Amino acid sequence: MVEDDIPVSNLIVTTLKTHEYKYLSAKNGSEALLMASSHNPDVVFLDLGLPDMDGVDVIKEIRGWSNMPIIVISARSDDEDKIEALDAGADDYLTKPFSVEELLARLRVTIRRLSLMNQELMPDNSEYKNGELKIDFAAGCAYLKDTELKLTPIEYKLLCLLAKNTGKVLTHTYITQNIWGRSWENDIASLRVFMVTLRKKLEPAEGSQQYIQTHVGIGYRMLKVD
């Protein structure tokens, strides 16, 4: 955990302790990089308002040699710094003021992603399983509760992109770049429409399991469901 504000740092530490997570804490960017490289943590909580380095640079550094999940903590409610961090390689974000529940929730999501990533290292990765959702990459179709989902080509591409990055918040521009190869305003608008229809297909009824999480102004994320 990288946080220079002491009370906030204490808060996170207390939360982690009570939930029996092991933790390391750093107070600035250079300390963070040192600890990350020497101890190889599973998750990094990174505050964006660090005194010595820009948080985005820390992310880029770590991404240079590791895929470890990074959750950024941003003080402002502006979306730009979150988008910047996510595009630089962060996986998720927390906005101050955040509640303890939020912190733990995001931690859980990230951990689930970890397990998925580990799964992918296994030989059989032509299939994706997430709760009742199944994607057969080889055949090019997706199933919900063993019924085939009728998806348009774009919807399928979207689903695959999100699935491959389960647990990670993908920004609008990232998604449009990957699907269309460009990010014009019209594309981002279209994206929104596609996502709504896709979500309706994945979550047909009122109380269904939520697979895709919308982050207004930022992007979307596929949740690992168990």
Add this chain to the structure above:
Amino acid sequence: MESNIAPAERILVCLSSSPSNKKVIEAAANMAAAFGAAFTALYVKPDDYDMLPLEDRERLKSNIAFAEEKGASVTTISGNDAALQIAEYARISAATKIVIGRSGIGRKRIFRKASLTDKLNIHAPNAQICVIPDSERELKDQKERLRISGQLMPTLKDCIISILILAASTGLGFLFTHFGFSEANIITIYILGVLSISVTTVSPFLGAFGSLFSVLLFNYFFIDPKHSFHTYEPEYAVTFFIMLIASLITGSLANRLKLNARISARETFRTKVLFDTNRLLQDAVNSEEVLRIAAKQVSSLLEMDTDIYTKQQSGPIKKMISYKAFMDDAQKETIPKDEEDADKDDELRIADWVFEKRFPAGSGTKKYSKVSAQYHPIAINDHCYGVISVHTEKKSLDHFSSSVFTSILGECAMALESLRNAEEKEKAAIIARNEQLRSNLLRSISHDIRTPLTSISGNASNLLSHYEQLDKQTLLQIFSDIYDDSEWLIDLVENLLFISRIENGQMELHLSLDVISDVLEESLKHIDKRASEHNISVVESDELLLAKMDSKLITQVMINLINNAIKNTPRGSNIQIISEKVGGVIMVSVKDDGPGIDDDKKEHVFDMFYTGDNKVADGRRGLGLGLALCKSIVEAHGGRISLKDNKPSGCCFSFTLPSEEIIINE
């Protein structure tokens, strides 16, 4: 219009062709130096300027040069009524002191016309008039000379007319003789003839000669012995003499009448043009319109093409409007495009010079005299609003038109001045209003933030010192209070942050195309935790609802509306959030079945700082910002927010957003 008294002194000296004028100019210059004042010299050019003897014109020129040497900015305006022109000019240029020479006073004469000073007093009662004494009596002689010289020489046309009239009178005389009328009647014909000559010609000489010739003709043709110049009756000498006097009097009267008629006609025309201009200016709402009116009026008055140039702040001078005379209304006005030909640069350069120096230029003046147009500044009180150029095409303006032209410019300058003053007042009022709002806000904030902070601090302090002694229930209560207070503060800060985005009354929007249901989902994550005590349901439309919005702001609007419903309705109430497309707009409604709001309070609900008399569930009144902020945000998006009653009871808050269609890219 109230008259503006400029703080600085401005000396206006009146130039004339009198030799004593130099003394006056000198005195005025000394005054200007002593006061550190602006120094202007004015010459009122009368209609008969060209008839002035060369000597006088030379003296005038040297007086003008002298004035310039002394540092005056010299202006010439045309007009016959010097006092009126001087007074008007003094008013427009905000002159504080008018300096004239004493010879304008004149001595007591039988037919004494009101002196210049008296007339000035009438037309400009607010100005201080300084009279510089002089002992020369040149002016009187000048006037005398004026009477005799110049325009009083008969013209060829007039001579022919006179001859014709005499011939006609003689002819009639013969006719009368034929009919047997007495000579007395024939004399009356000649008298009539002489009177006609006096009336129709300008020079009194012709009237006098007419009398002489009439007598001679009468004598020659009609008096015995006929066809000779002898008379038997000496009384015909008397007749001749009387005829002469009659003709002179008639002639002079007729001339005076004609002059008055002409002056009167001119004054009427001038008044009409100025009245029309004034009327149009009254209706003008901004400076562009005023300048347009100026161009139009000048163009119709002078029957020449005009252009208007303006300069914004510190930008370059630009041509604003071109007005062509002699075209029908549809083609008249053109607004020039930016890509005009290169030789327009000259025009711009001259216009720029005129704008800066506030001095006319162009043909007929000393500066840039080779061009085919005249450029005049539209200025008053040291502030220039624009430049008008009249395409005179080397024709010179007659003095009367010139003076009306100057008056029109003066009127327009005044109208522009009063518009500018109104604008400044309005700006000042807005700033004052904003300041008031800001100070209100700060006052409320400091009070409403201090209260929960005091409670949190106090509670924490208690915990620090007495944790051991407190029982579990009390502890839980304290923790809960701390949590509630901080949540309340978080909500307040969010609203405040949004309000801070209102800069100069403008809300900065970061617009993006978003799905309503997404935004709604986001809002539901941030509402008051007591939401669990109520039944909140969402009714979505079948259509996909997209709108261009600032998602952060609209999220806040929804949060505020839902929180409002939660706070003002009892536990267990039903809150419904409906989003639908209604006639081209997207409407989001928050309905509750609580107690509702009385009709008389409904109007004020969206006012800033309005909290109503309702006691909120947790006893805290709230800042009253939430709904006011919603209104600002919704209206900034071009939508509308409203409050209606829900049936059977409760409130229905709705807001609309313009809908958007998009093209889906596959």
